[in-house]
Amino acid sequence: MGRILLNLVEFLSEQMSHYNLTSKEHYLNAYQDSMEHPEKFWEEIAEENFVWRKKWENIVDWDFTKPEIKWFEGAKLNITENCIDRHLETKGDKTAILFEPNNPEDEAEHITYTQLSERVNKFANVLKDHGIKKGDRVCIYVPMIPELAISVLACARIGAVHSVVFAGFSATALATRINDCDCKMVITADGSYRGAKTIDLKGIVDEALKSCPITTDVLVVKRINSEVEMTEGRDKWVQPLLDSASPICPIEIIDAEDPLFILYTSGSTGSPKGMVHTTAGYMVYSAYTFKNIFQYQENDVYWCTADIGWITGHSYIVYGPLANGATSVMFEGVPSYPDCGRFWEIVEKHKVNQFYTAPTAIRALAKESDEFVNKYDLSSLKTLGSVGEPINEEAWNWYNEKIGKENCPIVDTWWQTETGGILISALPGITKCIPTFATLPFPGVQPALMDEDGKEITENNTNGRLCIKFPWPSMARTIWGNHTRYKETYFTAFANNYFTGDGAFRDENGNYRITGRVDDVIIVSGHNLGTAPIEDAINEHPLVAESAIVGFPHDIKGNALYGYITLKAGNYEADELKAEINALIAEKVGPIAKLNKIQFTNGLPKTRSGKIMRRILRKIACNESDQLGDISTLLNPECVEEVIEGAL
C-alpha cells in the first residue's frame, strides 16, 4: 500500500513538474508561470533536474542596454558530471553515443555511459598533460567520429573552452578561428570520410597553422590511416597517449557563468563572430528543451543528423541528450552514400524514435525515388524535427507523408547559434504542428514583432522583425574579444530587445512563421553565409573591381548565391575567370560559399552615398525586375537596365 502511494505521489509530482510537459494545458500553465514568475520557474527547473556543487545566489541578472546577462550566478557545477557521472550508477550500461560510420559495412559502435566516462576522463587527462587548464581555448577540428564528442566533453570536464570548427572549413577559415580566440591546442584527425571521398584534414590543419603562432600542440586522431606529416614537438598521435592515460580525471568545479564554449557564426559584415556560451544556463536550457521538444522517453533512440561543428550538434547531439541520459546517434557519413536510402536504412537498423534533420536534406532526398524510402521499416519513428531554415510546404508534406506516414508530429524548431537552444517550436503530441510555422514560444521565451520604426506590433496577423524581450538561460553572453560588436549586432536596432536578424509573421493564434533573414546573411543548404567575407574573397582577384552577392531561391539548397562582379579593364576568358573566382571563394571561405551564378557587370546600382543597392540586385536575381520600385534616386540609375539585360 505504502509503495503504491509512493508511486502515485511520484507519478503526480512528475505530472506537475514543469520539466516534463505532458499536455497542452501543462504547457500553457508552464508558459504562464514562466512569464509571471520567471525566477521561480527557472529555479525549480534547475534545482530539481541537475547536480550542483553549490547553489546560486541569483537566478537572473540582466541589462540589455550594456548588455549583461547572468543566470544562476554564484552556482558551481560541472556539465560533464550532469551529462555523464550522474548516470553511471543507474545507466552505466546504457548506450550514450551510438556511432554509425560512413561505410555501412563497418560495424556501428555502441558507447555506453560507462565507456564514455572512461574515454572522456582519459582524454581530459591527456589535455591536462599537455598543459591545458581551465579557461584555455582548444580548437577541435575533427570529423563526426566519437572522438569529436569525447574531446568536447573532455574540455568541459577540465574547464577548457572548446571551439569546434566544422571539419569542412578551409585552412583560411580555420586559421581565422584559431587566431581569433588564441587556441593553444588543435585537436584533429589524419583525415575524414565523406561518402566515397576522403578529406586530408591534417593537411588543412598544417596549412592553417602556418599563420597561427600561438598553437603549440596538435593532437591527431587516426581515422583514415593516411600518411600524414607530423611536425616534431608539435604533433602527436592521440591514441598512444590515451592508452596510457588514467581513466579517472576529477571534475574541475566551474562557475555558472564561466565560458563553456565558443562557436563561430557568420555575420553580415566582417570576420566571423565567436559566440560565447557559458555553463549553467546553457546546460539547463539545452537539456530542458531536448526533453520536451523531442518528448524523449527513457529507452528511446534519438538521432540528430547535424554535425557537431554547428550549434545543433552541440546542443542536440551532445549536451541536451546526454544531460537527459539519452541514447544519441552520431552519423559520420552523408545522406546520399552509398545511396539515397542511407538515412532510412539507419532509422530501421537502430530503431530510431526521434529524427531531427534540415530542410535542405529533406528536399534533396524528396527528389529521389520513393523506393529509397519504401525499402525500409520506419515504424519506430515517433517524432520528426526540422531546423536551420524555413521548411517549404512541399518538403514538409513529403516528410510528413513518406517518412512520418502521417503519424509523426513534425517539430519545426526555430533558433540560432546565438540562442544556444530552441526558442520557438511545437511540442509533439502536445501543441499543434502547422506546416511552415515554427508555432509557439517555449516556456520562458518572450518573442515580439517590431515595425521598422522600432515599435512593438501587438496585433496578430502581421509581419515584423523578430525580437526577444526577456533573457533566456542559454543566450550567448558576448562575442569573443568584441563586446561592442555583440551590443551593436543584437541590442542596438531595438532598444531593450535582443534582435534576431529574422523576419516573422504571427497568426491570429500567436503562432510564428519565420520568413527569413532581414540582413545580409544568406542561408545556403542550412549554412549561414555572410555576404561580406565572400565579397572580400572575390575582390582579392586581381581582375575584380567590385562585387555584390545576393541570394536567389534554389530547389534543394533553399537559397543559392548570385554574384554580380565588375571587372577592371583587361583580357579574360569568362568561364575560366568564373572558375578562378569560385576557387578563390572555396579557399578563403569554403566550398559551400561558391557562387551558382556569376554575372559580369559594368557597374552596380548605388545610393547617392555610394552604398550598393542589394535590394535591387536581389530582385533581379529572383526574376522580379518588374518590381524594382523607384530607382530615380540612385546615383547611377542607368546601370540598372544593363544589369537586367545581362541577368542569368
Ligand code: PRX
Ligand atoms: O534565419 C534563421 C534560420 O537560421 C538562422 C540561424 O542559423 P544558425 O545560427 O546557423 O543556427 C541554425 C541552427 C539552429 C536563423 O536566424 N533558421 C533556423 N531555424 C529555422 C530557421 N528559419 C526558419 N525556420 C527554422 N526552423
